[in-house]
Amino acid sequence: MGALLSNFRNTFIVSSILAIALIAWSALAGGGAGVTWVTVTTWLHVFFGILWIGLLYYFNFVQIRTMPKIPDELKPAIGKFIAPEALFWFRWGAMGTLVTGLLVAMGNGYLIEAMSLGATEGFASGKNILIGLGMWLAIIMFINVWFVIWPNQKIALGLVEAPAEAKPKAARTAMLFSRTNLLLSLPMLVAMSGAQGFY
Ligand code: HEM
Numbered sequence: 001m002g003a004l005l006s007n008f009r010n011t012f013i014v015s016s017i018l019a020i021a022l023i024a025w026s027a028l029a030g031g032g033a034g035v036t037w038v039t040v041t042t043w044l045h046v047f048f049g050i051l052w053i054g055l056l057y058y059f060n061f062v063q064i065r066t067m068p069k070i071p072d073e074l075k076p077a078i079g080k081f082i083a084p085e086a087l088f089w090f091r092w093g094a095m096g097t098l099v100t101g102l103l104v105a106m107g108n109g110y111l112i113e114a115m116s117l118g119a120t121e122g123f124a125s126g127k128n129i130l131i132g133l134g135m136w137l138a139i140i141m142f143i144n145v146w147f148v149i150w151p152n153q154k155i156a157l158g159l160v161e162a163p164a165e166a167k168p169k170a171a172r173t174a175m176l177f178s179r180t181n182l183l184l185s186l187p188m189l190v191a192m193s194g195a196q197g198f199y
Contacts, residue, residue: 019043023035023040023043036107037107038103038104038107038108041100041103041104041107042100042104044096044100045097045100045101045103045104047096048093048094048096048097048100049093049097049101049192051089051093051096051097052090052093052094052096052097052145053185053189054093055086055089055090055093056090056178056181056182056185057182057185058086059086059090059178060178060179060182063078063082063083063086064175064178079157079158080157083153083157084157084159087150087153090145091145091146091150094141094142094145094146095142095146097138097142098138098139098142101135101138105131105135110125110128110131113125113128113132114128114131114132114135115132115135115136116132117129117132117133117136118132126198126199127195127198127199128195130191130194130195130198130199131191131192131195133187133191134188134189134190134191134192134194134195135192137184137187137188137191138188138192140184141181141184141185141188144177144178144180144181145181148173148174148177149174149177149178149181152170152171152173152174152177153170153171153174155167155170156168156170156171156174
């Protein structure tokens with residue numbers, strides 16, 4: 001067991017096998033909406049959402065707040081090793097969340113209704129308005145990740161060529177947009193999960 005748990009990849013593979021076994025068991029048990037590609041994609045969507053927002057919360061709850069207290073000689077460990085790895089899972093978690101979210105909305109047949117915030121159906125469905133709001137908030141957050149936070153982090157962390165004086169400005173821009181995503185995250189989650197629970 002110790003050998004398994006000390007290996008990240010193998011632990012993740014076993015966790016995936018257990019999840020697939022539960023999906024298979026649910027499919028055999030039947031009942032309810034059943035196991036379809038849409039319900040499996042919804043599960044994948046929540047997984048990617050946790051990966052993404054979990055790392056957003058790591059940056060905001062832990063890294064950004066702790067950085068000023070870290071002695072200068074230790075700071076490169078964060079900038080050179082931890083942050084680039086965290087940013088890799090962060091941006092691809094965001095991509096996985098967006099793609100699976102759009103697929104689920106399409107598979108459930110309300111993509112246009114939700115994206116138009118209910119306008120295409122005369123604002124008849126509160127559920128579609130709420131999920132649409134959640135989707136738009138999360139899409140704004142996705143745009144912030146891929147088009148503002150990541151390009152600025154690349155400059156701040158020295159992953160691309162840039163004049164030294166550009167780094168502090170890039171780091172501040174990335175921080176402010178990361179905070180913006182923290183601000184949007186709770187209403188986004190209420191809309192996203194409320195559309196399932198409130199209606
Ligand atoms: C990036 C853009 C996103 C899009 C387009 C999107 C889209 C959707 C859609 C369409 C649903 C409804 C699924 C259904 O009808 O059963 C949904 C549910 C959900 N989403 Fe998102 N979403 C996004 C981001 C996120 C993020 C960042 C999270 C964070 C964890 C998240 C968490 C959830 C949860 C927990 C549910 C409820 C699942 C359920 O109860 O079945 N979503 N999302």
